[in-house]
Amino acid sequence: MPAAMTRPGLCRVEQIMGTAITLDLADDLPPERLRELADQVFAWMREVDARFSTYRADSEVSRFDRGEVLLSEASADLRFVLEACADLWGATDGFFDAYATGRLDPSGFVKGWAAQVASDRLLAAGAANHCVNAGGDVRVRGFSPSGEPWRIGIRHPWDPMATCLVVAGTDLAVATSGVYERGRHVLDPRRGAPAGGLRSVTVVGTDLGVSDAYATAALAMGAAGIGWLDRLPDHTHAVITDDARQFLSTSLPLTD
Amino acid sequence: MRRAFLAITGLAASTTALVVLKGSPGTSQVAQDLPAAQPVSPTPQGVDPSAAPDAGPAGTTPKSSVSAGAPSSPKPSRSTARPSGTRTTAKAPTAPRTTTKAPQPTTRRVTGPGVDNEYGYVQVQIVVSGNRIVEAVALSLPSGGESDIHSGDVRDRYNGTGGEVVQKQSANLNTVSGATETSNSYKQSLRGAIEQAF
Numbered sequence: 292m293p294a295a296m297t298r299p300g301l302c303r304v305e306q307i308m309g310t311a312i313t314l315d316l317a318d319d320l321p322p323e324r325l326r327e328l329a330d331q332v333f334a335w336m337r338e339v340d341a342r343f344s345t346y347r348a349d350s351e352v353s354r355f356d357r358g359e360v361l362l363s364e365a366s367a368d369l370r371f372v373l374e375a376c377a378d379l380w381g382a383t384d385g386f387f388d389a390y391a392t393g394r395l396d397p398s399g400f401v402k403g404w405a406a407q408v409a410s411d412r413l414l415a416a417g418a419a420n421h422c423v424n425a426g427g428d429v430r431v432r433g434f435s436p437s438g439e440p441w442r443i444g445i446r447h448p449w450d451p452m453a454t455c456l457v458v459a460g461t462d463l464a465v466a467t468s469g470v471y472e473r474g475r476h477v478l479d480p481r482r483g484a485p486a487g488g489l490r491s492v493t494v495v496g497t498d499l500g501v502s503d504a505y506a507t508a509a510l511a512m513g514a515a516g517i518g519w520l521d522r523l524p525d526h527t528h529a530v531i532t533d534d535a536r537q538f539l540s541t542s543l544p545l546t547d
Numbered sequence: 548m549r550r551a552f553l554a555i556t557g558l559a560a561s562t563t564a565l566v567v568l569k570g571s572p573g574t575s576q577v578a579q580d581l582p583a584a585q586p587v588s589p590t591p592q593g594v595d596p597s598a599a600p601d602a603g604p605a606g607t608t609p610k611s612s613v614s615a616g617a618p619s620s621p622k623p624s625r626s627t628a629r630p631s632g633t634r635t636t637a638k639a640p641t642a643p644r645t646t647t648k649a650p651q652p653t654t655r656r657v658t659g660p661g662v663d664n665e666y667g668y669v670q671v672q673i674v675v676s677g678n679r680i681v682e683a684v685a686l687s688l689p690s691g692g693e694s695d696i697h698s699g700d701v702r703d704r705y706n707g708t709g710g711e712v713v714q715k716q717s718a719n720l721n722t723v724s725g726a727t728e729t730s731n732s733y734k735q736s737l738r739g740a741i742e743q744a745f
Binding site for chain 1: 679680683684685715719720721722723724725726
C-alpha cells in the first residue's frame with residue numbers, strides 16, 4: 292500500500308474561461324471544509340465566465356456590448372469591471388484598452404480580477420495559505436504546503452517546458468502577458484497594429500487584475516513599456532524582449 | 548484496495564515508463580500544476596518514475612511494502628512486473644539518483660491522445676502518484692510561427708553568451724506564471740489521459 296499523501300490541504304484543477312484554473316489550498320482544515328471552499332472558488336469562476344465571456348452571445352458582457360443591457364441595469368460585478376477598466380485605461384496612457392479590438396473585451400482584466408476575488412474570499416473565510424492560478428495569472432498568500440513561501444516560476448518565452456525565473460513570496464499577484472502562446476494578439480491601441488519588441492512581460496504586485504492589465508499594457512507599449520514599468524509604484528516586473536534580453540526590477544522578489 | 552491496484556499497475560507502468568522515457572528528451576512540466584507531496588520541477592529530472600518502485604514508505608524492502616497492501620491481489624505479481632535481477636540489488640541499477648529522493652508513493656505516467664488544432668499538435672501526459680495527479684506534462688505543443696522564427700534567431704545570435712540574456716532556470720516550483728495556453732486541445736488530451744489513468 293503506498294503511503295498516503297501527507298501534505299495538508301487540497302489541490303484541484305478545472306477548465307474554465309478556456310483555460311486551466313488551479314487552486315491549491317495549503318491550510319490544514321477538515322477535508323469537507325476544504326472541499327466546500329474549493330467548490331465556492333470554482334462556482335465563482337464559472338459565474339465570472341458566464342457573465343464576462345466574450346465567446347458567449349448570452350453573457351452579460353456580450354449583451355451589454357450589443358446595447359441590450361443598460362449600465363444602470365448591469366450587475367454590480369459588471370459595473371465594477373467597467374469602472375476598473377476605465378481607470379486602467381487612464382493609468383496606462385490608454386495602452387490597456389478594453390475596446391482595443393473594436394468591441395468590449397475586458398478579458399485582460401477579468402481573469403486576474405476573478406482570481407483575486409477568489410483569493411480575497413478565501414482569506415476572509417479563514418484559508419490564509421493558498422495559491423490560485425488562473426491560466427498563468429497567479430495569486431498566492433501565506434505559505435505553501437511545505438511551509439515555505441510559494442515559489443512561482445515564470446515561463447521561459449521560447450520553451451514551454453522551461454521556466455526562466457523564479458519569484459517567491461507570501462503575498463504576491465504575478466501576471467504574465469506574452470506573445471508566445473497566441474501570437475501577437477495584443478494590439479497597440481494607438482496604431483491598431485500588433486505590438487512589437489517585447490516577448491513576455493511579468494508584473495508582480497498585490498492586485499492580480501491590476502498586475503494583469505499592467506502586463507498587457509506594457510506588452511502593447513513595446514520597448515517603451517520597460518521604462519513605463521520602471522516608474523510604476525508598488526509593482527515590480529520582469530520583461531523579456533524579442534531579442535531575448537531580460538530586464539528586471541531590482542526589487543523583484545527573485546529566488547534561486 | 549483501489550490503492551493496492553494502483554500500486555501494482557503503477558509498478559508496471561513506471562518500469563515501462565523508465566525504459567520508454569529514458570529515450571525521450573524534453574518531457575517536463577508545461578505550466579500550472581501541481582505540487583502535491585513535494586513541489587514539482589520544470590525539468591525532466593524533477594519527477595523520476597524510477598524513484599517510485601524502490602521507495603518503500605519506511606525504508607522497508609519493496610516486497611514487503613507491496614505484500615502488506617495487496618495480499619490477495621489478482622494482478623500480476625511483482626516479479627512479473629519488474630525485470631528480474633533488479634530484485635537482488637534492491638535499487639534499480641538505472642537510477643542512481645534514487646538515493647537523494649524522499650520516499651514517495653508509487654508514481655506512474657499516462658499519456659493522453661494526440662489532438663490536432665489549427666496551431667499544431669498537442670499531447671499531454673499526466674503523472675499519477677497514488678490516486679492524485681501530481682504533474683501534467685505537454686509532450687507536444689504547437690510550434691511554428693513566432694516561436695520558431697525567434698528561437699532560431701535568438702540561438703544564432705546569443706548562443707553561448709550569458710549575462711542579461713534570458714536563461715533557463717530549474718527549480719522546485721509550486722506553480723508557473725505564463726501567457727494563456729491553447730487550451731481546448733490540451734483539455735482533450737488531458738481528459739484522455741485521466742480517463743486512462745483512473
